[in-house]
Amino acid sequence: MLDTPAQLNSLYDRVRNVIPPIEWPAFTSDIESILELKEKRDAVILAHNYQTPEIFHCVADIVGDSLALARKAMEVEAGTIVLAGVHFMAETAKLLNPEKTVLIPDTRAGCSLAESITPADVRLMRERYPGVPIVTYVNTSAAVKAESDICCTSGNARAVVESLGVPRVIMIPDEYLAQNIAKETDVEIIAWKGHCEVHELFTADDIRELREAHSGVTVLAHPECPPDVVAEADFSGSTAAMSNFVETKAPGRVVLLTECSMSDNIAAAHPEVEFMRPCNLCPHMKRITLSNIRDALEQDRYEVILDPATADRARVAVERMLAV
Structure with missing residues (x-):
């Protein structure tokens, strides 16, 4: 267990802007256990920006977008990696760390884009x-x-x-x-016809309605959104770029056209910014919970296993990207 209640209070300070006090006790047992298990198992948790605040801010060791997680995965010294994200992210972590154990807490955490194309x-x-x-x-x-x-x-x-x-x-x-x-x-x-089930739902009309309802709002859109949505927005970029925009530009009122937890995670660190919340949930990201992260560490599940020949070829494509 954690040494003192003060340590849990310190963790809550990170999320008090987005998690009401009445909800916090529901998370503390899992958080305490996960922190203990990480040390016991020589494990680290990598969490994508779309993970919920109690995961992102309270148990994750490395956070970021897909590119940041890919880069930082190569620097991991721990023997076990738990990927709090979707399956292709866990596979990428395994590609870059073939000798390490990589776990994903729920094997059903997929991705509509990954499912839209085959070899x-x-x-x-x-x-x-x-x-x-x-x-x-x-x-x-x-x-x-x-x-x-x-x-x-x-x-x-x-x-x-x-x-x-x-x-x-x-x-x-x-x-x-x-x-x-x-x-x-x-x-x-030359493009393929795959779409993200979260971002394809946003429309240019959504943005125009937002501007009418909330004067002075700054609209940030993920580039997986339709082109007319990106054209209507004030800024388009990856989740890391959107986070950096809020950090550096400090807009008074902002909306992020992306997955819901992204706004929560940035809002936790920026209480001075007013976040509008017309977001869409990713059902796959939300399969990852504190409870199944704890189970993954306790029961060593679910390990990501890749065919060696496939992994060798895929690794080349990822490493070429990282070299750019």
Whole structure:
């Protein structure tokens, strides 16, 4: 157990702006156990920006967007990694740490983008567009990454595309991300028809209604949103870029068009900023809870296992991205 109640109080100070006092006791037992188990198991917890505040601020050791988690995973010294996120993120952590144990608390934590494309689809794209390099969003399975030339995230997609020095690329599987990046570069981008089930729900009308209802609101949109939504927003960027925008620009009133917990996690650190909350929940991210993180550490479940040949090929695509 933690040494003193003061330590739990310190953790609550991080989230008191977004978790009411009456709810906090429901989390403390799991938090205490997780902190003990991490030390006992030589484990670290990597948490995506879409995780709930009690995970993100109270038990995670490393937090960030997909790119940050990919980079920081390589610096982990602990023998066990628990990935508080979705399955493709756990696979990426395993790719970069093949000798470590990587656990995901719920194997059902998937992703609509990852499910929108298969390795066979990628091979057909190569046949249709011979010689055109394939840039694959990290929101894909290791098997799809293995069929690709290089990976990207929403934060580095343009840099990755332009790093190839070619006039045309295939960018899979997020159609909207590809269309939004195409507007920023002279490189021709051939897109796939995959969409994020969270971000595709936002509309340009949503933004116009927000502006009418809340004067002076600053609208930040994730580039997985439809292009007309991105065009209507004041700023578009990855979750890390949105967080940095709030940190550096300190808008008085802001809305983040992305997954709901993103606003909660930034609001926890910025009580001076008023956050509007027209967000959409990711059902996959919300499968990860304090309770099943605790179970993962107690019961060593669920370990991510990759086919070695597939992993070797997928690792090359991820490492190429990290080198950009």
